[in-house]
Amino acid sequence: MAESKPGFEVRLANFTGPFDLLLGLIAKHQMDITEVAIATVTDEFIKYIRKLQELGGEWTLDEASEFLVIAATLLDLKAARLLPAGEVENDEDIALLEARDLLFARLLQYKAFKHVAGLLGETLHQEAQRFPRQVALEEHFAAMLPELVWKHTPEQFAALAGAALQPKAPRPTEVGLNHLHGGNVSVKEQAEIVGLRLQRESPLTFRAIISDAESTLVVVARFLALLELFREKAVSFDQLTPLADLAVHWTAGRRVWSAENLSDEFEEQL
């Protein structure tokens, strides 16, 4: 498999999804899933997504967002590691722990399926060596078949054809997965919200900016949005002491600003 190769060459075709990529990275570092060095893996994961983005013409938004969800979770975990160790103090910490356990549980489960998928593939290949006898019915038997009852008028037949040829509308994805999958949180959208809010009132603490975030994912998205805004020189930060409240200042002035200006940058990055 590609994972074992040095250099870990990235091609989109190498991975069937974010878990596959994550497993690949873990394997590359010869780490056990249960004791993954989050920081290392997160950085590489983000790096590879970025590289895939640069390479990939076939990279659809849909696929990208799946990778992004995992990336956000990893970032979240990495961020949590930077906090003073060990203490579970509030709901946020507990949520982080749950997010981590869930991620690893899903990763392990995926690994099991990936493995049996390999077994299925081998079996299917082995079995394809045998060809079933599947010949047309000998003519004298075919001639014995009862005369076909045919009641359709050409118009009825055409109606049938019309229905059969109608492209089937892709059926909507049916179950809400927000509790597991994360909703479709767009960094761009969050940047828009954060930007407008800061234009109205500045400075704001990070705590205030995320005070109405409905999920961890939104917190992560707003955090990423702020980093992007910082790169765009639209905001600046100050923090009086480590772990004190982070104050965010709007520095883009009164010039007309919208997240649209950032959109290309964002889409390429994530």
Next chain:
Amino acid sequence: MQDAAGDGRAGETASGGPDPLSHPGTAKAALEAVLMVIDEPATEEELAAGLDLTVETVGSLLAELQREYNGYTVKAPDMDQASPAGFGSSPRGFELRNIAGGWRIYSRADYADIVGKYVLEGQTARLTQAALETLAVIAYRQPVSRARVSAIRGVNVDSVVRTLAQRGLIEDSGTDPESGAILYRTTSYFLERMGIGSVAELPQLSPHLPGLDGIAEFYDAEGL
């Protein structure tokens, strides 16, 4: 089985016209004749009904044919020593297999390369890794919605599911009463392609899930 020695002679005298199937030799050849025209696996019950034999008789005749096709050099212990020839001694180019709940004739795997030159149908392209993973999740979690498969794989599986359905490996199996989501299951064609009798024969998933005993329940509780 004690009649096996007489098969040869019975077959010859029967060649003039249809013999009552009460004679085992004739019954076996008739069964073989039917196996030549079926185009999907036939169950022992179907064969028995069509041939007017008991299911037990059909079962033992099928086993006998299978053994003949696979070849043997020593005579089976239950064969009469007086039998002049027995039935074949080297493996034939084909085999009789019991898969997906039915019996069917297949070319022997040893000759795949040669047979493949003549058979265009049924030579399907290998499945991609993504398709295999999706198929595996559906096989082990069926009936299952696309959303759940997607949650396990971490990616959207809509187009892969469509491809698997077009290939006949999976099918709709109704909708989930709660969510209204379409549920998918594997088909008997999948079993045929896997060479197994039922999904119960798939390799166990649990050994691949070290220390994750609670996980399945956890996900079930999550309503996925």
Next chain:
Amino acid sequence: MQDAAGDGRAGETASGGPDPLSHPGTAKAALEAVLMVIDEPATEEELAAGLDLTVETVGSLLAELQREYNGYTVKAPDMDQASPAGFGSSPRGFELRNIAGGWRIYSRADYADIVGKYVLEGQTARLTQAALETLAVIAYRQPVSRARVSAIRGVNVDSVVRTLAQRGLIEDSGTDPESGAILYRTTSYFLERMGIGSVAELPQLSPHLPGLDGIAEFYDAEGL
């Protein structure tokens, strides 16, 4: 022919992997494997080419197989007396026939009554909904491959297409030059049943259906 006695042993050792066909036993089994699964009768030349044997060798192997299937009680004079078993002694349920220069395995005529009864069992005079829809797609998209029909219908149509062909409603119309897939078209029997003179007389599809050309591209884009 003097090698016939060794066939049994050769066959067994070969079961581990593909053996060179230079050994007559292996060649015969490979030939048998091909004959068992081909749908259209194959000429000796075609068989010789695929098996990498001379036409003469194929001819004598075919004769040998034909004799085995037809059964014999005394050993053929050219068979080594030391052969423990020879190959079969009673007629099999199938036979190898040469029709118009092509060879194929058929069910033995002696069992035609039984086979006919089996075939007719459960046969209906009506087409299933799946068969009707598939026929409709073929009628309006002909000539069309099964893969394409599968893509349009979202399910595997292999067995339905076989039924339609068996019913004489559709037929092979050559292969797609690009993919090599078999293309199907409707037959004159289909026109007869529809009561029309040509496919051009089929009613136009509803104008508010999306253009069929667009559909084609849509499905082609799916890589099918």
